[in-house]
Amino acid sequence: MGLMINAAHAVLEPGQPTIDMLQKSSLTGAVQQEIRRLIQSGELGPGDKLSEAVLAERLGVSRGPVREAFRVLEEAGLVQLEKNRGVFVRQVPLDEALEIFELRAMMEAHVGATLAANASDEQLAVLQAMIDRMEEAVLQQDQARYYTLNVGFHETMVSFAGNKKLLSLYRRLTRELELFRRRNLTEPALLLSSINEHRSMLTTIKSRQGPQAAEALRQHVLMSRERTIRNYLKHEQTPLPESSKT
Numbered sequence: 001m002g003l004m005i006n007a008a009h010a011v012l013e014p015g016q017p018t019i020d021m022l023q024k025s026s027l028t029g030a031v032q033q034e035i036r037r038l039i040q041s042g043e044l045g046p047g048d049k050l051s052e053a054v055l056a057e058r059l060g061v062s063r064g065p066v067r068e069a070f071r072v073l074e075e076a077g078l079v080q081l082e083k084n085r086g087v088f089v090r091q092v093p094l095d096e097a098l099e100i101f102e103l104r105a106m107m108e109a110h111v112g113a114t115l116a117a118n119a120s121d122e123q124l125a126v127l128q129a130m131i132d133r134m135e136e137a138v139l140q141q142d143q144a145r146y147y148t149l150n151v152g153f154h155e156t157m158v159s160f161a162g163n164k165k166l167l168s169l170y171r172r173l174t175r176e177l178e179l180f181r182r183r184n185l186t187e188p189a190l191l192l193s194s195i196n197e198h199r200s201m202l203t204t205i206k207s208r209q210g211p212q213a214a215e216a217l218r219q220h221v222l223m224s225r226e227r228t229i230r231n232y233l234k235h236e237q238t239p240l241p242e243s244s245k246t
Contacts, residue, residue: 031059032069039078039089040178041144046091050079077176092176094232100173101225105218107158107170112213114161115205123160127202130156134198138191146194147185153198157217184227197223 035055038044050070056063070087073079080090092100115123130153137146151174158170174181185191197220204213 027061028065028068028072031055031061031065032072034059035069035073036076036078042182044089046089048089050087050089052087077172090176092180094228097177097180097228098225100177101221101228103173104170104177105221105225107166108154108221109214109218110166111158111161112201112205112215112217113210115157116208116210116213118162119160119205124202124206127153127156127160127205131195131198131202134195138188138195141188141191143185143191146191147182150185150194150198151181180228180231181224183231184224186231190227193223 035044035050044050052063052066052070056066059066070079070081074081074087078090079087081087119127130149134146134149134153137143137149154174155167155171158167161167185194197216201213201216201220204216207213
């Protein structure tokens with residue numbers, strides 16, 4: 001069965017391009033979005049080789065948009081182009097991932113303090129509605145939906161901080177953590193821990209306690225970092241990098 005390209009609520013099936021689809025998003029953007037979805041969903045895993053010809057055929061497009069999508073995704077840190085070997089879903093080393101978690105902890109601490117001081121009632125209501133949907137996903141043990149909502153919740157908080165450069169950098173860094181973050185939410189107990197941490201974060205923001213909100217968000221990310229180390233030891237056969245033991 002062929003893949004579908006989703007963009008702006010339109011669908012492009014192999015051999016079935018639509019005017020509406022092309023008006024709302026460039027073909028390259030649609031191809032990029034679909035490849036990104038495959039990576040984010042885990043259908044394409046770290047280290048998987050991406051064939052320009054195969055993807056073009058399955059998506060019902062020429063090779064040009066696929067080639068351009070690879071370039072954009074490389075800039076986003078999701079794939080890497082290796083000379084004379086091809087294009088691969090990027091594998092982020094654990095020690096590099098842990099460094100990104102540390103940067104993310106600093107960013108989110110800033111976001112927590114900023115929202116505690118400046119978030120509007122409407123923004124807080126949006127965040128609460130997202131928490132409510134995350135709780136529904138926990139009750140349903142829908143890990144895939146919870147993961148998507150979780151990513152959206154954090155990006156929404158960062159966007160509400162009002163710094164576009166911060167949001168852009170945050171998105172770029174967190175895309176590289178997708179495999180690790182997804183593993184951190186693979187068991188019911190982990191989902192419960194995660195939703196409890198999210199409730200606590202939002203409570204401190206609503207209480208307008210800047211330092212407490214900053215610390216709640218920072219600790220949440222550092223807990224994710226620790227879960228990442230535990231999951232690495234559980235899933236991988238290679239020893240823990242020396243730089244990750246501190």
